[in-house]
């Protein structure tokens with residue numbers, strides 16, 4: 001069972017997000033338990049303040065360290081990175097993180113607990129990244145207003161890799177990126193739609209020819225859309 005704790009100032013953002021498709025099935029099967037938590041519940045002041053102005057000046061507010069350290073301690077019993085056990089990861093979602101990849105998703109899928117900290121785009125006190133988290137992760141080269149959509153992306157990518165989470169056990173290994181290429185194109189009925197034909201070889205039932213076509217079509221798709229993957 002993988003436990004996922006999400007620390008956020010918008011817990012309601014996740015209200016229905018995990019109630020669909022593979023994630024819903026994985027939850028129902030007892031493969032994963034996902035709990036959003038309100039960062040404000042780890043504040044001790046009357047107004048539940050989680051942010052403050054940046055030292056050195058500048059625009060925007062910065063998430064304070066104390067509630068984040070308190071949240072991680074209450075969820076993991078650890079106050080520093082070196083005290084976090086091997087099977088647990090504390091992940092800060094931020095545009096300054098390392099690019100999240102399929103191989104990192106596979107690592108996370110083997111863990112017993114993931115604690116996800118959703119940053120705000122203005123920033124999180126750097127002592128969180130320096131001393132508390134095991135991983136600082138970005139989902140791509142664009143700026144989101146907060147880490148919440150990135151947490152959804154990460155949770156989806158990880159959960160579908162947990163053994164038993166997918167209906168057909170082959171799909172996780174035959175799809176995009178497992179062999180460094182994009183997935184091959186898929187077609188279904190009808191064989192002709194508004195003058196657009198399905199490639200004839202797919203209608204023949206010749207499995208070797210179909211496998212060869214798919215390999216070449218995947219390479220062509222990769223050359224066209226993601227030439228960086230071929231280098």
Ligand code: 6GU
Nearest residue numbers: 093094139140144146150
């Ligand atoms: Cl994880 N957070 C934010 N705020 N922006 C991002 C991101 C994360 N990944 C890409 N852009």
